[in-house]
Amino acid sequence: MNYLLSKSCAQISVFSALILIFIFFSSPSAANNQTTSSTDSFVVIITIDGFSADDLWNESISIPTIRKLAGEGNWSSGMQTINPSLTWPNHLAIVSGLPALGHQLIFNGKIEFEGSIPFNFSAHPEKDRLTPATTLFEAAHNAGLRTAAINWPATVGMESIHDNFPDSPDPVGHMSEDLLWDLFDEDILDDMTSFGFWRNNREQRDEIWVRAAEFLIDNRMPHLLALHLLNVDHTQHRTGRSSEDSRAAMELADRHIEMIYDALSRNGIIDDTTIFLLSDHGMKDTPNAFLPNQMLFENNLLHYDRDGNIESGVAQAHSVGGFGMVYFDHRATKEEKELVYNMLRDHPSVERVVQQENFADYKLPSSELSHVGELAFFSKPGTAINIAGGFSSEVHSNFIVQSRDHDFPLAHHGFLNDCNCMNALFIAYGREIDSGSTSGLTDITHVAPSVSYLLDLPFINNNESVMFLILDKLSHDN
Numbered sequence: 001m002n003y004l005l006s007k008s009c010a011q012i013s014v015f016s017a018l019i020l021i022f023i024f025f026s027s028p029s030a031a032n033n034q035t036t037s038s039t040d041s042f043v044v045i046i047t048i049d050g051f052s053a054d055d056l057w058n059e060s061i062s063i064p065t066i067r068k069l070a071g072e073g074n075w076s077s078g079m080q081t082i083n084p085s086l087t088w089p090n091h092l093a094i095v096s097g098l099p100a101l102g103h104q105l106i107f108n109g110k111i112e113f114e115g116s117i118p119f120n121f122s123a124h125p126e127k128d129r130l131t132p133a134t135t136l137f138e139a140a141h142n143a144g145l146r147t148a149a150i151n152w153p154a155t156v157g158m159e160s161i162h163d164n165f166p167d168s169p170d171p172v173g174h175m176s177e178d179l180l181w182d183l184f185d186e187d188i189l190d191d192m193t194s195f196g197f198w199r200n201n202r203e204q205r206d207e208i209w210v211r212a213a214e215f216l217i218d219n220r221m222p223h224l225l226a227l228h229l230l231n232v233d234h235t236q237h238r239t240g241r242s243s244e245d246s247r248a249a250m251e252l253a254d255r256h257i258e259m260i261y262d263a264l265s266r267n268g269i270i271d272d273t274t275i276f277l278l279s280d281h282g283m284k285d286t287p288n289a290f291l292p293n294q295m296l297f298e299n300n301l302l303h304y305d306r307d308g309n310i311e312s313g314v315a316q317a318h319s320v321g322g323f324g325m326v327y328f329d330h331r332a333t334k335e336e337k338e339l340v341y342n343m344l345r346d347h348p349s350v351e352r353v354v355q356q357e358n359f360a361d362y363k364l365p366s367s368e369l370s371h372v373g374e375l376a377f378f379s380k381p382g383t384a385i386n387i388a389g390g391f392s393s394e395v396h397s398n399f400i401v402q403s404r405d406h407d408f409p410l411a412h413h414g415f416l417n418d419c420n421c422m423n424a425l426f427i428a429y430g431r432e433i434d435s436g437s438t439s440g441l442t443d444i445t446h447v448a449p450s451v452s453y454l455l456d457l458p459f460i461n462n463n464e465s466v467m468f469l470i471l472d473k474l475s476h477d478n
């Protein structure tokens with residue numbers, strides 16, 4: 001402003017004319033975005049990975065800050081996830097508003113399948129290699145807003161994220177350079193390598209992510225901040241849902257949410273901010289594990305070398321928790337494919353086998369995509385699917401083992417999304433949210449359009465399903 005005031009009228013006219021020419025030649029949407037009034041509005045999306053909806057009011061857990069946000073904002077009885085109810089597909093659903101049918105991501109990374117077995121699994125390809133979907137980060141960036149993502153999945157290489165500390169095996173290597181230097185200067189990171197980062201335990205890593213988010217709130221508050229906390233999920237996997245450790249992990253998450261809330265408050269922006277406090281899926285205890293690759297091995301459909309590595313075969317399963325996919329080698333016969341289908345369909349641990357022509361019924365992506373297999377299957381809640389196999393002697397009955405005996409996860413997710421056990425946490429708090437309200441089952445794909453509305457962004461991926469808790473507020477205002 002001072003700059004303009006110090007200039008002569010003639011100079012101002014030239015300057016104004018240039019602005020007019022710029023607006024005239026900009027695309028209509030870009031011009032609209034220039035006039036957005038959202039620059040003093042903020043959205044913070046926090047996920048507590050694996051926090052089950054029904055733990056919100058579980059009296060044996062002390063989570064006062066989370067309950068304060070629920071009580072003073074809007075909480076729902078649960079948020080339905082997409083299939084598969086896994087971490088990366090659901091984090092991508094939160095920021096894209098799309099089920100896997102639209103965004104195409106089905107695992108926490110990508111299978112690289114070229115028609116022959118064994119295939120490779122890559123846990124850290126760049127976002128552009130995982131999904132064609134537009135996300136809120138691109139939409140906000142295009143509108144001239146500032147964005148940040150801390151430990152958010154499927155964000156590696158995204159130029160639309162100003163401050164990015166991605167969920168990746170190499171998080172420091174893929175971090176925005178400015179942020180890396182800042183976190184090092186602030187002693188939030190004591191080392192500028194991913195090797196150093198992974199020396200921290202699970203609780204310490206969550207702490208680093210929270211302090212990184214706090215640093216951004218204090219120094220360069222993004223209009224859109226996404227933060228993903230992982231300790232609750234990991235602890236439940238390791239110790240089961242109702243263990244002492246899992247309760248402690250949820251209580252630690254509550255203190256981390258309090259740190260974010262306090263940072264927004266001390267910077268005077270809490271009233272301008274909408275907080276979505278979510279999880280990506282629920283969690284179910286899994287005392288048993290079903291081993292589909294062992295089943296394929298014993299039916300001579302999959303072969304292992306002496307070191308226990310898959311050598312060749314006509315069928316191979318990949319799974320996480322309650323969700324699995326079978327990939328067939330290009331040499332597999334129709335009879336072999338039918339055999340695999342029938343074995344899965346008749347297995348006592350399998351809840352549902354879905355053939356490729358029915359994937360759309362479960363909003364799974366087309367098997368024509370190279371990373372998608374030909375059969376999807378979901379196990380019954382309580383039994384996780386595990387891809388271990390090649391055991392030389394029979395160590396099981398019906399290819400089912402006790403999770404504890406093999407150091408397999410004692411709780412898991414991935415089960416069909418119509419099981420209440422997979423329902424995720426949903427709390428919305430702050431700007432534009434009715435205080436003290438509740439909603440029924442919410443839908444994870446409705447978060448992105450609601451955030452678009454709150455930040456005055458164009459709706460992305462043709463999803464305009466703004467959540468009714470915000471629509472209620474609109475109708476009251478009108």
Ligand SMILES: [Zn+2]
Pocket residue numbers: 049050086087088233280281
């Ligand atoms: Zn998760």
